[in-house]
Amino acid sequence: KNEVEQSPQNLTAQEGEFITINCSYSVGISALHWLQQHPGGGIVSLFMLSSGKKKHGRLIATINIQEKHSSLHITASHPRDSAVYICEPGRTGNQFYFGTGTSLTVIP
């Protein structure tokens, strides 16, 4: 049983497309994080949110606490957005759970 489910697992898009990555979780949250892992392995935190919606540049993150679901949207996708996107719905007890990630490839 996965506490955090991400979909799709893999995604290939044409440059300029609108992209949506979904995260459903069964664990309780303090605050949900969206992370970006670059092909070289480095991890960058994109968003931390506990309600509603946040926007940063071409990235938008939304969360529905009641439905235990969050989405990450990328508008006007670009090849440099190619990365693995990871959802982490925050602490449950003494544990933090991570999604397995969505591997995004944006083709020029």
Next chain:
Amino acid sequence: EPEVTQTPSHQVTQMGQEVILRCVPISNHLYFYWYRQILGQKVEFLVSFYNNEISEKSEIFDDQFSVERPDGSNFTLKIRSTKLEDSAMYFCASRDPGTARGYTFGSGTRLTVV
């Protein structure tokens, strides 16, 4: 922009040896974390640290592991008696609860146990 610094970037060690992975978190952050990622697998939480003590730890973080903040700036992860399965990328992160983005991650230490 402030960074979390991890050293070394790559460590090779013999099975059974002890290793210390070092991290310098962002100075005004309050929460510190260690994670690991075995090659090809998802990121796993090891331990969080707040107010000079462990606040949460996972089942992975057993007696083989320990963390310290010896001097107020460094944050170290010690792995005793390393095993082959400890080979992974180890990430340190720090967090300021007031920021919009949450964590700042270091670039990781790749540990290879041979």
